[in-house]
Amino acid sequence: MRFLLFSICFLLIIPVAKGQAGSSTEEQKHLVYFTDKAQSPYSINSPEQYLSPKALARRSRQHIPVTPRDFPVNPAYVADLKKTGVTLLYTSRWFNAAVVQCSTEKLAELQTLPFVRSSRSLNRLANPAGKSGTLSIDSMTLASTYVEAKLYGSAFHQANMLGVPALHDEGFRGEGMAIAVFDAGFPGVNSVSAFAHLFQNGQVKATFDFVKKSPQVYANNAHGTAVLSTMAAYEPGLMIGTAYKADYLLFGTEDAATEHNIEEVNWLLAAEYADSAGADIINSSLGYTAFDPPSTSYTYPDLNGNTTIVTRAADYAAATGMLVVVSAGNEGNKPWRYISAPADADSVLTVGAVDSLANHASFSSYGPTADKRVKPDVVAMGQQVYVVSSSGRLSRSSGTSFSGPIMAGMVACLWQANADLTNMQLLERVRQLGSHAANPNFTIGYGVPSYARNVTSIPKHFQDGITITNPMTDRELVITMGESWQKESAVAHVYDTTGKLLLKQGLPAHQKTHTLSLKPGRLKRGVYLCQISSDSQNVTLRFIKL
Incomplete structure (x- = not known):
């Protein structure tokens, strides 16, 4: 499909090129698959040769072994390909393949090599004749908007719907998490004040444009800038993103001017880079169904989780321990109607969109x-x-395009708060936090997940022999003491998430139930901590005031 997954639809006017695509005079890009990784100089016993310490730590934490699929392609095969005179652009570890640019005759020659298994055309011309275009913006309001006098600015509601401010209040803002963003460009990110903290704090860990084969990503289509802002922006009073303290890897994979299978391969290569660099999360607001001729478009039966290049790439990425967050697509009111690839992958978190009232x-x-x-x-x-x-x-x-990264930022903070979870456990946790977790459907899936449900999904919170009512709906907090706690007196302290003491109350011995009256200092909605201590025990419990 020729659009990024949001409603800034860029319309391109392209003159018809002379000649037939695929003729012997044109050099196209092809994916050449190798037969094996036999006699590889790489070993599962020395993964530091091709994976970063952070990547290895992510796998170790989730008990994911390194396998031969992680090996780079055999250097001998690469050297022999180059000897044929083709232009070799990239290699893929997971697909055990190379992206080459050559004529039809040269491709036929490659297919006779003993280590080449097969190939497929990516149908992307090296230098399309007479290519020119005009971009027009369809439905993005570029006029300045009224900014609410809140810390999060006008973006408060889109973050609060997922419980992000509560996560931030508890100290989970994405620190230590690395999010790889795949898009069409990030112009202005290196100069706009809302992103200045990323560079001041060294939070941009890598950049690469796989379309132009360049580390320069701060140009081209502004879609990526808008996407990134929902997660990474930090300008109090204007906008705060959902994971503004996370690290970011910015990758250009999408050529907004055309649509060909090469962009799926770009996605694959970026995912491999993200894996080896140690990214925790991939956010992709890109989707593929329809392609420009002569590429062959996908059909709905192809969206079975196993067919498209980008879907297979997404599942491979998930197999390394990364959580892959992808946008569902903007086809709900169009003839196609269904999700796009890689949203069909079985190991990714596919995110649809709702309005401010949580309606589809x-x-x-x-x-x-x-x-x-x-x-x-x-x-x-x-x-x-x-x-x-x-x-x-x-x-x-x-x-x-925006519901996906808003969710990706929230998930980064949630994973920071639950670092012991694997990526698949986290994916399931997010589903179960959904408003429709008990009855998922094909419109909104498991619904809107909220961090508040991480605390309130059970009626009470139990820890070390103490139960407290949660959430707190009035101004009294009921504490039920276990047998060991009833033997001695204790003291309860209630704090907000900044550490401010709101209440101190004694809890006499030999009582099973205590009521903490918070009437003198009426609590606002939010997350609070209740610390209970005696001479021999100490416990801190979290509760929410609705």
Whole structure:
């Protein structure tokens, strides 16, 4: 499909090129698959040769072994390919393949080599004749908007819908998590004040444009800038993103001017880079169904979780321990209607869109997958959300392109708070935090997940022999003491998340139930801590005031 997954639809006017695509005079890009990784100089016993310490730590934490699929392709095969005179652009570890650019005759020669298993055309011309284009913006309001006098600015609601402010209040803002963002460009990110902290704190860990084969990503299509802002922006009073203290890897994989299979391969290569660099999360607001001729478009039966290049790449990425967050697509009110690839992958978190009232956004793509699995998995606000433009202005736009990264930022903070979870356990946790977890459907999946449900999904909170009511709906907190606690007197302290003491109350011995009256200092909605201590025991419990 020729669009990024949001409603800033860039319309391209392209003159018809002379000649037939695929003729022997044109050099196209091809994916050449190798037969094996036999006699590889790499070993599972020396993974530090091709994986970073952070990547190895991520795998070790989740008990994921290094396998030959992680090996780079055999250097001998690469050397022999180069001897044929083809232009070798990239190699893929997971697909055991190389991206080459050559004529049809040269491709036929490659296919006779004993280590080449097969090939497929990526149908992307090296230098399309007469290529020119005009971009027009469809529905993004670029006029400055009124900024609410809140810390999060106008973007408060889109974050609060997922419980992000509560996560931030508890100290989980994405520190130590690395998010790889795949998009079409990030112009303005290196100059706009809302992103200045990323560079001041060294939070941009890597950049690369796989379309232009260059480390320069701060140009091209502004879609990536808007996407990144929902997670990474930090300008109090204007906008605060959902994971503004996370580290970021910014990768250009999408050529917004055309749509060919080469972009799926770019996605694959970026995922391999993200893996080896130690990323924890991939966010991709890109999706593929329809391609420009002569590439062959996908059909709905292809969205079975196993067919498309990008879907297979996404599942391989998940197999390394990364959580892959992808936008569902904007086809809900169009003839296609369904999700796009890689949203059909069984190991990714597919995110649809809702409006500010948590109603399904009409454009948000529907499930199920072709093999009848529930998709999208969850939803977040994607209609009329706030983003920062490449000029630094606050704007509003719509699309699953934004519900996806808003969710990815929340998930980064949630994973920071639950570092013992594997990526698949985290994915399931997010589903179970959904508003429709008990009855998922093909429209909004498991619903809107909220961090508040991480605490309130059970009626009481139990820890070390003490139970407290949670959530707290009035101004009294009921504490039930276990047998060991009843033997001695204790003291309860209630704090807000800044550490401010709100209440201190004694708890006499030999009582099973105590009531803490918080009437003198009426609590606002939010997360609080209750510390209970005696001469021999100490415990801190968390509760929410609704």
